[in-house]
Amino acid sequence: MKMTRKEFLRVMGLAAAGAGAGTLFTVVTPKMLADTVAAKADAKPRWAMVVDFQKCRFGEDCEQCLAACKEAHNLPEVSSRAHEIKWVWKERFETVFPEQQTDYTRQAYVKHPLPVLCNHCDDPPCVRVCPTQATWKRADGVVMMDYHRCIGCRYCMAGCPYGSRSFNFEDPKPRVARPNPEFPTRTKGVVEKCNFCEERLAKGQMPACVEKCKQKAMTFGDLRDPNGPVRRLLAARYAIRRRTELGTGPGVYYLI
Amino acid sequence: MRDRVPIVCGLLIFVALFTVPVWRGLAAHTPARQPELKLPETEKHCVAPVEYMRRAHMQMLIDWRDSAVRRGERTFTAYDGRKYNISLTQTCLGQCHVERKDFCDRCHSYAGVSGPYCFDCHADRMLKTAAAGADGAMLAAQRGTR
Numbered sequence: 001m002k003m004t005r006k007e008f009l010r011v012m013g014l015a016a017a018g019a020g021a022g023t024l025f026t027v028v029t030p031k032m033l034a035d036t037v038a039a040k041a042d043a044k045p046r047w048a049m050v051v052d053f054q055k056c057r058f059g060e061d062c063e064q065c066l067a068a069c070k071e072a073h074n075l076p077e078v079s080s081r082a083h084e085i086k087w088v089w090k091e092r093f094e095t096v097f098p099e100q101q102t103d104y105t106r107q108a109y110v111k112h113p114l115p116v117l118c119n120h121c122d123d124p125p126c127v128r129v130c131p132t133q134a135t136w137k138r139a140d141g142v143v144m145m146d147y148h149r150c151i152g153c154r155y156c157m158a159g160c161p162y163g164s165r166s167f168n169f170e171d172p173k174p175r176v177a178r179p180n181p182e183f184p185t186r187t188k189g190v191v192e193k194c195n196f197c198e199e200r201l202a203k204g205q206m207p208a209c210v211e212k213c214k215q216k217a218m219t220f221g222d223l224r225d226p227n228g229p230v231r232r233l234l235a236a237r238y239a240i241r242r243r244t245e246l247g248t249g250p251g252v253y254y255l256i
Numbered sequence: 257m258r259d260r261v262p263i264v265c266g267l268l269i270f271v272a273l274f275t276v277p278v279w280r281g282l283a284a285h286t287p288a289r290q291p292e293l294k295l296p297e298t299e300k301h302c303v304a305p306v307e308y309m310r311r312a313h314m315q316m317l318i319d320w321r322d323s324a325v326r327r328g329e330r331t332f333t334a335y336d337g338r339k340y341n342i343s344l345t346q347t348c349l350g351q352c353h354v355e356r357k358d359f360c361d362r363c364h365s366y367a368g369v370s371g372p373y374c375f376d377c378h379a380d381r382m383l384k385t386a387a388a389g390a391d392g393a394m395l396a397a398q399r400g401t402r
Contacts, residue, residue, distance in 0.1 A: 138328070144325070146325050146326065147377065148321060148325070173376070173377075179379065181345055181346075181379035181381075182345070182346065184345070184377040184378045184379070185377050185379075186377055187373075187376045187377050198328075202328065202330060
């Protein structure tokens, strides 16, 4: 049988489409769907935090969370602002949520700074850029740091859109006011950041800032638990996250 | 051979100077033995046999580090079945070797092994601290409600 060029192309095109469709159908079988659902059901928790803007009393010189973190993690007192080591820190509302304010709403937030910390993103840019895998994301959502492995290149600091990472320009050890031997200090030349108190989570404790907040403005829990305190708050109130347009998927929510 | 006297004197001075470390050692009564380690009073067994620890304690510390930091596993089962919390400061120093100077440093300085830089960051001995937060059960309770 003699086939024209046109007929040949038509047959090949149809065959390719058929093969493609076949692949599509085999990709998602009911069994695979069931497996995915099962995997999600017994997955680890996804830790997240909710900060209640209405309850937080930062503007009235309440700094319980900062002090708790400083004590728990041996944060040094650095005089120069450029060399500051920040795990959880105070930031003005208009800096945290620049897109949320207008000329008329600004005065409502003027005396109302917010606590900001590492967002423990779903897709953390710091992890993507780290050349030594000194920082990585755990299954429970905590973005971890291995200080042993950090070479101090500061790519992660450039990658983080929230400024949540700090570099040790100087040896922090002599500048720790009251050393806590249960947690290591860091050394000159490594980058550090909030670890969601993973050392406390391992013992079943709440993060230090959450525990010490007198106003109960911070709530911590499992985002995958529909009846957990975090999900209940998020279901009840309007919450915003920092710079979601970047697609990082922050794990720290702010109730407005 | 008129220079015999100065040559012999020079040689004697050279030999004396060259062997100064030996004389100093003899004068100080330093034994040519292994360094004496201060062993813990309460514990009789290490987390691994002594031979293994002598040879490979550095490897074990690296394994502990990876296990705690990377995998989040903080319990170590020893060769005799005992379980230990994986922590340099709290277990190695807190439970047994109270002073790093009396244990780690003795061999390291004897053998001229520079480092380790563990104690650049980790506390080199356990300090007395206030008890951990009392409401530690909060998270456990929260997880228990699921």
